[in-house]
Amino acid sequence: MANVKDNAASQETRRKLIDAAGQVFAERGLHAATLQEITDRAGVNKAAVNYHFRDKFELYAAVVRYCVSFRVEPSPEEMTGPPRDCLRALIAHIIREILDPTKPAWRAAIINHELAQPTAALDAVMDELIAPRSRLQLDIVRRILGPRASEEKVVRTTLSIIAQCLVYLHDRRIMVRLHPILAQDDQKSDEIARHIADFSLAALRPPPRRRPSPKPKRRS
Amino acid sequence: MANVKDNAASQETRRKLIDAAGQVFAERGLHAATLQEITDRAGVNKAAVNYHFRDKFELYAAVVRYCVSFRVEPSPEEMTGPPRDCLRALIAHIIREILDPTKPAWRAAIINHELAQPTAALDAVMDELIAPRSRLQLDIVRRILGPRASEEKVVRTTLSIIAQCLVYLHDRRIMVRLHPILAQDDQKSDEIARHIADFSLAALRPPPRRRPSPKPKRRS
Amino acid sequence: MANVKDNAASQETRRKLIDAAGQVFAERGLHAATLQEITDRAGVNKAAVNYHFRDKFELYAAVVRYCVSFRVEPSPEEMTGPPRDCLRALIAHIIREILDPTKPAWRAAIINHELAQPTAALDAVMDELIAPRSRLQLDIVRRILGPRASEEKVVRTTLSIIAQCLVYLHDRRIMVRLHPILAQDDQKSDEIARHIADFSLAALRPPPRRRPSPKPKRRS
Amino acid sequence: MANVKDNAASQETRRKLIDAAGQVFAERGLHAATLQEITDRAGVNKAAVNYHFRDKFELYAAVVRYCVSFRVEPSPEEMTGPPRDCLRALIAHIIREILDPTKPAWRAAIINHELAQPTAALDAVMDELIAPRSRLQLDIVRRILGPRASEEKVVRTTLSIIAQCLVYLHDRRIMVRLHPILAQDDQKSDEIARHIADFSLAALRPPPRRRPSPKPKRRS
DNA sequence: AATGAATGAGCCTTCATTCAT
């Protein structure tokens, strides 16, 4: 009962708090963020945090869950068919998820913070967001590499691919500082996804024939 | 004069403080870390921090500078020769730098924190560590891709490669949780570097002919 | 009009609140008790306290008045007759009042709290409960001691007797810890009253002759 | 090390804090007392409580221990000899301990609070103060009552005696309100002790002979 | 009459920092 607040006004306050908290947590991190700043931005009383979320950490956990709740599972039909097409679709899906301008801008930063400094809320991120995509991706990579590839090879390859996506969780300013050409990346998710897919699929091509026979087409 | 502390005892205290601070900052982050815990671990008085470093943030900056100071530039001869070999050497160098067990274990975590939540100390990391390697790598990739490749292509490709390295800065526990097979990675830097180099160099092979021509030109 | 709440439901809520408040105030004391815990135990909304009692202190006052309202005056016929019999009857009456298992268990604790840390509600306890019995007892003791006893002697003697009763207001656990044999005291009010009366009446016997004279005048 | 502060200045601050805290805790009780008021009266910074005692409850515990530390054990020679003399001496000792004007005035109130609303600090009061006197007194009473008295009889008699002493722990204003004649009691500890001893020893006299005289008027 | 939501006041506590020795 104390945890179930279904009133419309109540929900609105919760929403304002989570949004403000998302911004502040993203900017300052869990510990450096103050409830004062959060409630000021939300335009509510400081005690509202305690009322709706019990304490700062629960508010943070709610923010993380909110981040994760945005996820959209790749459609099943995207995930069937030739594995290379699946991989391309999955990468596009992940990059779009990271850069989606219709989602709160602080989303990526929060998730990035969790990966850099895990808190108790990490479980939600892992279980809901990271692990499912990871499994999906492992399967696809395994299908591409074929049954003879070792498990470790499959895992490291998957990691190589996902790493290229995760790097876009970082604060954009850092990347832009290194490579000013990447300035408008948040509006180029398709382009980015295409690059990552091209790069990764190229890496996954079968190695060139040592002795190029005239008609050698064996091998996936 | 006030800034020059040359006594042996003084230097020893500084060293103990930086080492303890590195651990605590790595475990808890800049804000959640307390001087109390740091001075306890260092076995020195709490006022020593303010005496030697003026305040907490200067101590943190000193820790970051200390992290960065460990860097070893790739030897010039490694960076000449065929660009593919250079890339392979550079990747090995970076991975070794990240996982090197002879360096304080908290080094990677501190740098990772800076990337996730930049502070004023970020400049040092960028200028001393990231940017030089980035420039080096950009050059190598540019040489591999040839003069016809667009600048954006070069940058994104570089990013794809460096991203595979940066992922190893993350808290090991997260990766192991997803992929238990990676448990002993900190002792496998050569293997990891080889995988990343193989993967990236494979991706950088020229694209195969669309319609396999009768005489397929192989390129290494 | 605002003070007159005559609805049956309203009265029921008041009753539940007073009962729950009695428990919590008894366990924690006035200040440490929270309205949250009280309303939780009562199964009513937190705002009900302010609605029915205006504030926490009024609720506490109501609880104290409720405690006091339980008192039963000793029957007049008990208080006439030989003063020693009256004293015995009065002691039995007081002990029964303190230990009466048919009354809320928190009654004694509340009154004890008032004596230890008087609040504004103390007046009610004093005027309604303590003072009347005290006057009654003073009269009886005065009759026993005879007209030659000084007023101070009468008062101190009364205090000696009432003190033996008041000690049973204390938290039972303390006494049991000191004297485990007293564990079941709340079911032995008659036995306790008899002991106190015996002890006190024995003390009130006239002093024996120093040198037992040949014809010892006993006084009843 | 953190608990051992032996510096003279430090001890002085501790003393000021305990004295101020004793007053405030006595006046308001543990929960209603605020550190603000305590540190204001002590003339120190609010954070000094945390520095010297960690938190409010430890400060309270220190106050209670301080109360208890004042105790003076009855001299062994007082506790030998005829049991009636011992009892008289012990009562005088206890009353003097309670009313001693050379001790902080808040001492009795604190102990009384502990008996009315035990906290974790009660143990100290019981173990150091109450229990030893209780054992002493039990022994004396047992010797007076003789070997044929039941254990319960001994305990209840002891309780009757100690109760007469404990009543003087109560707020003086309450007693004075009931019996204005007791106004100056804190300067009459000898008189009070004599009364309690007289009253109790009278109660402990052997009952008058049933048939002592040739013409026995019975009546209890 | 009753309740869920919201609020303001205030308290305890933490923590970095300063100061005197």
Add this chain to the structure above:
DNA sequence: GATGAATGAAGGCTCATTCAT
């Protein structure tokens, strides 16, 4: 150079109370 003591600032949290429904 180093330390124990002390402090000011600020944050999180609790809680009684009020308000609108």
